[in-house]
Amino acid sequence: SNNKDDEIQYRYLDADLEEVDEDEEYFIDKAEKKTRKSKKPPESSQPSDKPPKPRRFQYKRPVSRKRKIQLLGIFAFIIIAVLVVFLYVIPVWHANISLQSQLYSVKAGNLSFWDFYILNGWSTSFIFNWIGLMGAIIGCTIMSLPPEKNLIALIGTRLGFGRPSNKKSLLIWWSIGFVIFYFAGLLIDGFNNNFSITMYYIQNGFLDVNLGDIFLPFQFLVNIDSITAETHMARIFVYSNVLLPIIMFILAIILIRLILNMIGVAYLKRNDYKIASNACFIIMIFFLMNFYSVPNKALDHLSFIHIWINPIGIFGFMAFGIVFRVLAQKTERYMFENEELKRFGIASLILIFCILIPLFVSIPTAININNNYSSWLEDRWEAKINKQREWTVHAAGLDMFEEREIQNLTDSEPSNLVKAIRQYDKDAAIYQMNTIGQSPFETLADSDIVYVRGNEYWVAPKTLKVQHFEGDPIKSNTNMFDHVEGFLALYTYNGSLILNSSDFVNTFGVNISHPIFFGEYSSSSLEQNDYFSITGDDYEYDFFSDISSYGAFDDDILLNTGWQDDETNYAHTYEGTPDGSLTGLEAFWYTTNLGLFSYAINRSFEKNYVINRNIRTRVENILLPGLWVDEDPYLVFDYENGKMYYALSICTNLNLKSYSTSPILRFLGVALIDTEFGTMEFVKNPMLEGIDADDDPTYPMWQLYMDKYPWIELGVEGPEYDWLREQLRYPEQLFEIQLSYQYKYHVDDPDVWQSGAQFHERPEEGDLFYIEFDLGLGQEFVGIDLVERKGVDAITLAGMYVLRHAEHFGEVIFYEAPSKGSFKIIGPSTARTSFQASASQELYTIENRDIGNTLLYPLAGSLYYVIPVYSTTTEGGSTIQFLQKLGLVNAFDTQKVVFGDDANEAYLLLNYTETETFEEGNITISYEIRDSPTLDAKIIDLETLYSDDNLSAPQKHVTVNISLRTDIVDITKFGSPVPNSEFTWGSGKTGMNFTVIDMDLYPREGYSVGLNLTADIGSLYSVTVEFKIVLIVDSEVIEFPEDEWDKVTILG
Structure with a gap:
């Protein structure tokens, strides 16, 4: 018993x-x-x-005193933490949310900051979100079917609590594991919020998610040629940003479980069969990951063959894993025997061989692609490169580019731009402005070119010197230094500052002391900015991100404190609506954090604030993911209503893979910020008016932004914004990114692509310069960007891009220059070298000389580089630059160089023409064109000679015609009009033939005449016309010059 x-x-x-x-x-x-x-x-x-x-374990011990103290300390810590969270953290957090919500509701067209902040619960900016919950559920579910106990067992053997039961494992995974997977799930959104914004798109009905697209990689296997931009761009966008991150997250969790299982088997109980099975499944997971990434890749027919490696590897290693798992269940052994190792080794070699079969099959295709043009054309150009062109053109918005030959520009009839030449570049302008733009508490922000009322100006708004009051909450967070007053403006032609108040009002519509309560950093702080990048397959561009840690207008202001500073002598105080107000605990902590504790404890003081005073912060805080602000804000002027705004360009940067090498790039419009009251208005890019999915396959991917913001259409809803049309600029940084793709993907000819001869790049000193230009339709404000052929070490350019504005906003013309012939364009560095060689003596005498921007202008019927030379002097502690010389170098001929004290003097030298002499048989004709005393006409001295020493030779009838490609010019001889007739040239344009000599000549007889050339050009400064001398001898016609037209400029 x-x-x-x-x-x-x-x-x-x-x-x-x-x-x-x-x-x-x-x-x-x-x-x-x-x-x-x-x-x-x-x-x-x-x-x-x-x-x-x-x-x-059935025993009890009394709790020690030390243990009681520890428990009491833990309890006290929890109580304190809860109090801190509810009495400080939450009020401070909600105070910021409340102020932001009030600001954008009142001053930005009733935008919902909270909606943009949480994105219907998808934003990872808010700690409680659907993405983290999704990750937690996925992770815990995978670890619970059946419960994963290896990791817990491993920890248990170290800590001595043994292996847990299934229930305990489930409890651990759905508690501690839930938190871990919650935060791990945030990685689904990545670092650019692509998942969250795409889900926000889907919830708002702008995109659809098709679960059938989980099998999209199989479509690439079946028919790769069916993938087109029109049918698959939106599907690829959703797949890349929603389905693929979820698939990758699931596979990653499965991979982690397999690794834990393999480690557990190896550590807790050695079993070679289970280790091999897990290893096979792990390799299978990597093949699966690569297979599901196929829709994100650009495939040609060679790559198409290679992707078959993935399904073979997936099914092969899956089969191996299952076999090893079955053997582990049926055999009593735990270790491989030698015979088994041999068999498994042979089987592994067979599997590897099967996986490599697509590589072997692709060898003939690879050889043909590299050696056979027709194969390259079909298997690479049509299958991949041409698709990349199509997708990238759509994604980067390259359909705004138009190509023309450079002759089209020189053959036009441009007005003269001498008075519009930018003689003072940015650096020279800053030197001039700094002489009066500095004070103990004021400095200048970045200067920009603005185009107002048909004239170009350098404009630099004032801003605050933060070092003057940094660390002093009274100066930085009250109305003592809450604004600056005025901006500086300078004529780009003569470098003179506009200092007269009435000139300011007449030009810009605002007073010289117009207040700026919402501004930007100083230009010096812009040099210390952090960066973020926009990256494509062929390009990476760095942008200003968080502009240094602390700068002007970064501080929030508590209103109505009454603080003033005598040294400012400002005429304005903030009279606008507060951005927001707070009460209670939120007001106390927010005001205290501003360093204004005495106001925080004053319960009777109304807590009204102005926040986000830095214009970039003000706009960026209300941007949805996928949007960014151009780094170069500029001032615009409503001269009709006396208002001044900052204009900040808003652009897209949306991730798109597959055949697109570019993200989706679009200029949506500008945010206008009133510098006095801080109100925000959103003006739509005129290029986007009337655009829909039929015009642009990327439209569904950025349509949400057009719906969520209260855009004003210039031509429809906003006639009161007509003043903005001429001032609106295409964003410079976006244009430079688009150019980087245009340099390569403008080539649509497979032969040219294969040669690589027409790929472009920006010259070393290249930049986008906003200037006044004439494309033959009158003076307009454009951006000029020169390009050279990539990889070609030459002195000539490939051409130039002209970015148009106003009525032709966003249109870009590429004027292509040939690499050979009379129309090849020299580069700016070559032009400077030619100028310095021609003017070496004059330049030597200029002390501390500095050569400014080398710009290209249409002058005197051709293209000329304008090269200003300054002298730099220091007067009274201020550095100033003065224009000393200006050179003009012909872009087609380095020998044509003139220079003078300014643009006008140099331009007049272009009108001087040396005597031209031509001979045909024994008839000689020569002419010289010179200025008249009044400079408003040309004098043509023309002479003919019958130079035959045989006096008995027969007489010859000589006729001399002057043909002009214009109908606004008259020629007079001895004060009387010359007989003329009309002719048609070009695309229906009218020209004039003037018969200036019509007579018989005997041997050794000649005739000379002086002709007056005048033009009716109205208010234009000058006009350039093309002409040709036509000699007719006894019905034989000879033209001088033979294959081209000379040009002459007449001043108005």
Whole structure:
């Protein structure tokens, strides 16, 4: 009886231990085993049918004093943490949310900051979001089917609590694991919020998610040629940003579980079969990851063959994994035997060979692509490169580019731009402005070119010197230094500052002391900015991100404190609507954090604030993911209503893969910020009016932005914004990014692409220069960007891009120059070298000389580089630059160089023409064109000579015509009009033929005449016309010059 009771006792003692799976090792402390086995069951006088309760761990110890103190400390810490969270963290956090919400509701067209902040719960900016929850559910579910216990067991063997049961494992994974996977799930959104904004698109009905697209990689396997931009661009966008991140997250969690399982098997109980099975499944997961990434890749027919490696690898390693798993269940061995290793090795080699079959199959295709043009054309150009062109053109918005030959520009009839030449570049303008733009508490922000009322100006708004009041909350967070007054403006032609108040009003419509309560950093701080990047397959561009840690207008202002500073002598105080107000605990902590504790504890003081005074912060804080602000804000002027605004360009940067090498880039419009009151208005890019999905396959990907913001259409809803049309600029940084793709993808000819001869790049000193130009339709404000052929070390350019504005806003013309012939264009560095060689003596005498921007202008019927030269002097502690010389170098001929003290003097030298002489047989004709005394006409001295020494030779009838490609010019001889007739040239344009000589000449006889050339050009400064001398000798027609037209400029 006692023995039977002992057996029952021991059996239940053993039952108290955790059950050990036959496939898994469970470590039990040897000392515990020994102790358990040495115990004898308690003696019992009366046998019982029920076994006694297990005695293991059934003992109590009194809680020590030290332990009580520890528990009390933990409890106190929890109470304090809860109080801090509810009395400080939450009020401070909600105070900022409340102020932001009030600001954009009142001053930005009733925009919902909270909606943009949480994106219907998808934004990872808010700690509680659907993405984290999704990650937690996915992770916990994968770890629970069945419960993963290896990691917990490994930890248990180290900490001594053994292997957990299934219930405990589930509890751990759905508690601690839930938190871990919640934060790990945030990685689904990546670093650019692509997942969250795409889900926001889907919830708002702008995009659809098709679960069938999970099988999109199989479509690439079946018919790769069916993938087109029109049918698949939106699908690829959703797949890349929504489905693929979820798939990758699921596969990553499965991969982690497999690795944990393999480590557990190797560490807890060695089983070669299970290790091999897990290894096969892990390799299969990597093949799956690569396979599901296929829709994000640009494939040609060679790559198409290679992707078959993935399904072969997936099914091959899956089969191997299943085989090893079955063997692990059926065999009693845990280690491979030598014979088995040999068989498995052979099977592995066979599998590897099968996986490599697509590589072997692709060898002929690879050889043909590289050696056979027709194969390259079909298998690479049509299958991949041409698709990349199509997708990238759509994504980067390159359909705004138009190509023309450079002759089209020189053949036009441009007005003269001498008075519009930018003689003072940015650096020279800053030197001039800094002489009066500095004070102990004021400095200048970045200067920009603005185009107002048909004239170009350098404009630099004033801003605050933060070092003057940094660390002083009274100066930085009250109305003592809450604004600056005025801006500086300078004529780009003569470098003179506009200092007269009435000139300011007449030009810009605002007073010289117009207040700026919402501004930007100083130009010096812009040099220390952090950056962010927009990256494509062929391009990476760095942008200003968080402009240094602390700068002008970064501080929030508590209104109505009454603080003033005598040294400012400002005429304005803030009279606009507050951006927001706070009460209670939120107001107390927000005001205290501003350093204004005395106001924080004053309960009767109304807490009204102005926030986000830095214009970039003001706009960026209300931007949805996928939007960015151009780094170069500029001033615009409503001269009709006396208002001044900052204009900040808003652009897209949306991730798009597959055949597109570019993200989706679009200029949506500008945010106008009133510098006095801080109100925001959104003006739509005129190029986007009337655009829909039929015009642009990327439209569904950025349509949401057009719907969520209160855009004003210039031509429809906003006639009161007509003043903005001429001032609106295409964003410079966006244009430079688009150019980087245009340099390559403008090539649509496979032969040219293969040669690489027409790929472009920007010259070393290249930049986008906004200047006044004439394309033959009158003076307009454009951006000029020169390009050269990539990889070609030459002195000539490939051409130039002209970015148009106003009525032709956003249109870009590329004027292509040939690499050979009379119309090849020299580069700016070559032009400077030619100028310096021609004017070496004059330049030598200029002390501290500095050569300014080398700009290209249409002058005197051709293209000329304008090269200003300044002298730099220091007067009264201020550095000033003065224009000393200006050179004009012909862009087609380095020998045509003139220079003078300014643009006007240099331009007049272009009108000087040396004597031109032509001979035909024994008839000689020569002419010289020179200025008249009044400069408003040309004098043509023309002479003909019958130079035959044989006096008995017959007479010849000589007729000389002057043909002009214009109908606004008259020629007079001895004060009387010359007979003329009309002719048609070009695309229906009218020209004039003037017969200036019509007579018989005998040997050794000549005739000379002086002609007056005048033009009716109205208010224009000058006009350049093309002409040709036509000599007719006894019905034989000879033209001078033979294959081209000369040009002459007449001043008005």
